Amino acid sequence: MPRQRTQVHRMMLAGGLAAALGTTAVVVGLTFANDSAAAETGSGTQRVSVGTSGVQAAFDSSEPAISADGRYVAFTTDEPFDPVDKLSTSQNSSGTVPEPGPDADVYVRDSQVGTTTLISHGLRHDSDDELGDSVVPADGNSYQPSISDDGRFVAFRTNARNIAPDAGRTHAIVVCDRDPDGDGKFSSACRFTVVSGDDFDPSNPHLSGDGRRISYDVPPHSPPVPDTPVLLLKAHSTPLTAAKAPAAKAAAKKAKAAARKARKAPAPETPDPRSGWVEVVELRRGDDGRLLTPQDDDRAYVTSPDRLDGDDSWRRLRWQGESTMSALGTHVAFVARYSDFESPSVYVVQNYDVNTMKLTRLDLDADGKPIAKGGRRFRSPALSGDGRRYAFTDRQDLGPTTVRLYDRDPDGDGTFGPPSVEIASRKADGSEAEGTQPAFSADGRYLAFTTPTPGMHNGTDAGGRDGACLGSGVNLSFCDIVVRDLVLDAARAKAGEPRLPAELASPSTGCATKPQPCEGTGDSGLLTPTGDGSQRLDGEEWVALFGEDGSPVLNADGSVVAYGSEAADLVGDDKNKHLDVFRRRFAPALAADPQDFGQVPLGSQVLRDVPLTHVGAGPLRVREVAVDGADFDVFPGETCTAQVLHASEKCVVSIRFRPGAAGPRSAVLRVGFDGSDTPLTVSLTGAGLAPSTPPDPDPDPEPEPEPEPGVFAAAPDRLDFGDRPVLRTSPAKSVTVRNTGAGPLRLGAVGLSASLHGVDYRVTADTCANRSIPAAGSCRVDVTHRPTAVGSRPAVLTIAYEGATGTTLTFPVSLTGAGLAPTLTSSPTVTPAGRVIQVRGTGFPPNSVSKLHLTGMPGSTTAKARGDGTFSVPFVVFPNTWTGKHPLTADVLPASAPGLTAPLKATLEFVIVPGSPLPPDFDIRR
Numbered sequence: 001m002p003r004q005r006t007q008v009h010r011m012m013l014a015g016g017l018a019a020a021l022g023t024t025a026v027v028v029g030l031t032f033a034n035d036s037a038a039a040e041t042g043s044g045t046q047r048v049s050v051g052t053s054g055v056q057a058a059f060d061s062s063e064p065a066i067s068a069d070g071r072y073v074a075f076t077t078d079e080p081f082d083p084v085d086k087l088s089t090s091q092n093s094s095g096t097v098p099e100p101g102p103d104a105d106v107y108v109r110d111s112q113v114g115t116t117t118l119i120s121h122g123l124r125h126d127s128d129d130e131l132g133d134s135v136v137p138a139d140g141n142s143y144q145p146s147i148s149d150d151g152r153f154v155a156f157r158t159n160a161r162n163i164a165p166d167a168g169r170t171h172a173i174v175v176c177d178r179d180p181d182g183d184g185k186f187s188s189a190c191r192f193t194v195v196s197g198d199d200f201d202p203s204n205p206h207l208s209g210d211g212r213r214i215s216y217d218v219p220p221h222s223p224p225v226p227d228t229p230v231l232l233l234k235a236h237s238t239p240l241t242a243a244k245a246p247a248a249k250a251a252a253k254k255a256k257a258a259a260r261k262a263r264k265a266p267a268p269e270t271p272d273p274r275s276g277w278v279e280v281v282e283l284r285r286g287d288d289g290r291l292l293t294p295q296d297d298d299r300a301y302v303t304s305p306d307r308l309d310g311d312d313s314w315r316r317l318r319w320q321g322e323s324t325m326s327a328l329g330t331h332v333a334f335v336a337r338y339s340d341f342e343s344p345s346v347y348v349v350q351n352y353d354v355n356t357m358k359l360t361r362l363d364l365d366a367d368g369k370p371i372a373k374g375g376r377r378f379r380s381p382a383l384s385g386d387g388r389r390y391a392f393t394d395r396q397d398l399g400p401t402t403v404r405l406y407d408r409d410p411d412g413d414g415t416f417g418p419p420s421v422e423i424a425s426r427k428a429d430g431s432e433a434e435g436t437q438p439a440f441s442a443d444g445r446y447l448a449f450t451t452p453t454p455g456m457h458n459g460t461d462a463g464g465r466d467g468a469c470l471g472s473g474v475n476l477s478f479c480d481i482v483v484r485d486l487v488l489d490a491a492r493a494k495a496g497e498p499r500l501p502a503e504l505a506s507p508s509t510g511c512a513t514k515p516q517p518c519e520g521t522g523d524s525g526l527l528t529p530t531g532d533g534s535q536r537l538d539g540e541e542w543v544a545l546f547g548e549d550g551s552p553v554l555n556a557d558g559s560v561v562a563y564g565s566e567a568a569d570l571v572g573d574d575k576n577k578h579l580d581v582f583r584r585r586f587a588p589a590l591a592a593d594p595q596d597f598g599q600v601p602l603g604s605q606v607l608r609d610v611p612l613t614h615v616g617a618g619p620l621r622v623r624e625v626a627v628d629g630a631d632f633d634v635f636p637g638e639t640c641t642a643q644v645l646h647a648s649e650k651c652v653v654s655i656r657f658r659p660g661a662a663g664p665r666s667a668v669l670r671v672g673f674d675g676s677d678t679p680l681t682v683s684l685t686g687a688g689l690a691p692s693t694p695p696d697p698d699p700d701p702e703p704e705p706e707p708e709p710g711v712f713a714a715a716p717d718r719l720d721f722g723d724r725p726v727l728r729t730s731p732a733k734s735v736t737v738r739n740t741g742a743g744p745l746r747l748g749a750v751g752l753s754a755s756l757h758g759v760d761y762r763v764t765a766d767t768c769a770n771r772s773i774p775a776a777g778s779c780r781v782d783v784t785h786r787p788t789a790v791g792s793r794p795a796v797l798t799i800a801y802e803g804a805t806g807t808t809l810t811f812p813v814s815l816t817g818a819g820l821a822p823t824l825t826s827s828p829t830v831t832p833a834g835r836v837i838q839v840r841g842t843g844f845p846p847n848s849v850s851k852l853h854l855t856g857m858p859g860s861t862t863a864k865a866r867g868d869g870t871f872s873v874p875f876v877v878f879p880n881t882w883t884g885k886h887p888l889t890a891d892v893l894p895a896s897a898p899g900l901t902a903p904l905k906a907t908l909e910f911v912i913v914p915g916s917p918l919p920p921d922f923d924i925r926r
Contacts, residue, residue, distance in 0.1 A: 075109070202216045610669060640671065847866070
């Protein structure tokens with residue numbers, strides 16, 4: 001049947017990004033390439049709302065959701081890309097009554113192999129009127145997709161009875177398992193699990209990254225029976241009749257008796273259906289790995305207080321929704337509306353902590369006071385993966401619509417407290433500008449949002465429009481998708497440096513060959529196909545006329561953004577004149593200067609650190625560092641392949657030049673990185689200098705005897721400290737310098753390289769620096785290693801000396817060592833929920849404090865390491881922890897371990913198995 005779609009502006013747990021374009025001598029990998037439909041070959045913009053064969057849609061597409069690596073993009077479309085789906089455009093499920101238009105369906109695009117897969121297919125009813133295995137067209141609409149990190153699970157809203165037969169007269173939230181047999185290969189057909197039970201008309205599903213938890217909204221609706229105890233009013237799909245009321249009361253009496261028997265407090269009320277609620281559901285799996293149908297005790301009903309504190313206490317809760325879940329599944333943010341039906345409504349933003357089951361107000365000013373007031377409308381809350389950062393849209397009647405940004409851990413100590421607050425939708429000059437639809441990367445570093453304001457990004461704007469996707473205005477532009485790098489923004493603000501423009505994520509192909517990108521000529525994000533930006537007020541909800549939801553979403557690390565757009569020039573050959581969904585992988589590059597080592601005497605060597613600078617936007621991973629050519633090599637190491645670079649950050653490659661012959665010598669430093677098939681190449685040049693031949697002596701006078709020079713010799717040329725726990729100091733190792741010549745040997749400075757990981761090493765004794773060593777004399781340099789992070793930690797010790805020709809030369813000593821990650825063990829390693837285990841740690845920094853927690857689960861504790869780096873503490877595995885494997889993590893608190901240069905943690909895979917059921921806990925809303 002034709003679609004009747006509710007306008008929902010939703011926000012995936014994603015993120016944002018912005019970066020500066022640097023200028024250096026060599027830049028490789030920067031591109032504005034846009035491709036219409038092919039499988040991904042690198043960076044640039046792709047249209048994902050196309051068929052497997054590349055066919056363009058003849059109907060609208062919107063509502064993108066993205067996997068953690070950015071490979072999979074789920075979206076909603078009216079276009080029947082799948083042959084099965086095409087049947088529904090000409091006949092209904094009985095095959096008799098032609099449909100006037102196509103159904104909305106959910107598809108997933110695999111950008112790596114270029115396939116588009118139907119998710120919301122129906123299943124044929126068998127002879128017992130149960131759903132079978134045969135795939136048929138869905139007999140209803142499906143939309144609002146959410147996808148797990150690995151792309152295996154896709155949740156969506158549907159009213160198709162051959163997908164969710166128990167959906168009743170409204171909709172259901174369904175999860176598709178694309179790999180029901182768990183073999184790691186996605187099937188062409190889904191195994192569906194209805195997770196919303198008998199909830200009334202649920203919407204807006206959001207999966208956690210691991211697919212083990214989901215949140216969704218249940219809208220306001222009339223209570224089934226007036227004056228019936230609200231204990232039982234959990235959103236029935238059909239109203240209870242008066243005849244059913246006695247049964248309801250009997251059930252209520254039975255529930256209360258069970259509570260008294262368990263010596264618990266009476267069960268709390270479920271939320272009043274007249275204001276709706278947000279529901280959080282645990283998605284458990286059976287022994288075969290398949291999703292189980294959620295039970296009552298798998299559900300938590302989240303609601304804002306019935307009344308606000310303070311001046312607004314006379315307003316009552318009327319509605320709550322627009323929820324979003326963090327990638328870890330530990331936090332849910334949502335909007336609530338309070339009204340007395342006479343004065344303007346007051347909107348608030350709440351955060352529900354799944355672990356503690358507590359609510360926290362999020363709409364605050366810099367002093368921590370609530371900012372909600374009449375005439376101010378909050379929307380589209382967004383969360384980082386761990387809930388540390390959050391943002392939402394702030395629409396004011398007499399002011400701009402802006403994106404407010406908060407950080408609940410501004411000092412980075414791992415503890416949430418009073419948040420920092422700023423307006424994210426600002427121009428480079430710091431002035432506030434229009435913005436909406438915020439979205440984070442899961443790591444919280446990048447923030448994307450939609451804006452119609454010129455001057456917000458690093459491209460050029462059309463400008464001159466008096467309307468845009470946010471409504472009317474003056475000198476607006478098309479709505480663009482922009483991304484900011486929040487870490488870079490904070491660093492520049494702290495250093496007093498000016499704010500950089502955001503990265504334009506919706507550029508036109510018209511400027512692909514130009515140095516500066518330009519915006520697409522059509523609205524992206526909050527879409528209005530009419531192009532005039534018109535909106536109307538529907539009750540107290542602003543909706544775009546004929547609009548669709550193209551909210552931006554970011555993958556886990558902010559390297560890929562997806563969004564909807566009506567622009568026809570984001571990719572080549574876009575001729576369908578419909579709303580499409582696009583995916584853009586950012587194209588950061590590396591830059592470096594050519595290196596000339598000058599003349600180096602044969603038999604000598606010179607070291608030089610070559611800095612590589614990140615240029616552009618988004619994270620960059622170096623996958624290979626190599627030198628092509630003789631006489632040059634990477635020595636003693638490099639810092640590039642061990643880290644992810646972001647805007648303006650640098651890594652270092654240490655290059656050694658040892659000429660093997662006299663004359664010019666050359667080689668090429670080659671650096672390969674993800675997202676580009678063309679590596680960065682850096683020219684390396686130098687010259688070998690042969691010993692000079694003295695002129696023939698004058699035979700007449702007697703030559704004055706030349707003083708014999710000293711001859712430098714040192715051993716060893718490499719000190720290997722092996723592997724050791726982080727922040728544990730090694731015994732000293734020595735380098736001995738000897739003078740093997742007949743005259744004195746003049747030595748210069750002794751030092752550690754400032755680049756690489758020189759901070760890990762310390763010269764503890766030195767009898768060589770700036771001394772003259774007599775013939776046959778010697779001196780010694782002692783070095784210790786104290787790794788400040790996990791992994792290989794190379795550095796260089798340098799000893800300067802005067803060569804035979806009076807030239808100052810440097811002898812490099814390679815320093816190698818590695819930091820070991822701490823480890824965890826538990827007793828037992830397998831347990832039912834609700835038990836206490838003993839956790840032991842080894843290899844932690846002495847006297848450091850670590851926070852222990854099961855990822856995504858309630859409960860945590862701290863452990864302080866002894867002087868030998870060990871600890872042993874009890875740890876409670878809370879009731880209702882789902883069965884299966886769970887990472888048990890110990891994060892070292894940086895403040896307790898001075899000297900750490902990178903986060904330090906230990907992880908143990910812990911297994912929860914089924915055990916004896918525990919009585920329900922009526923003190924909590926579960």
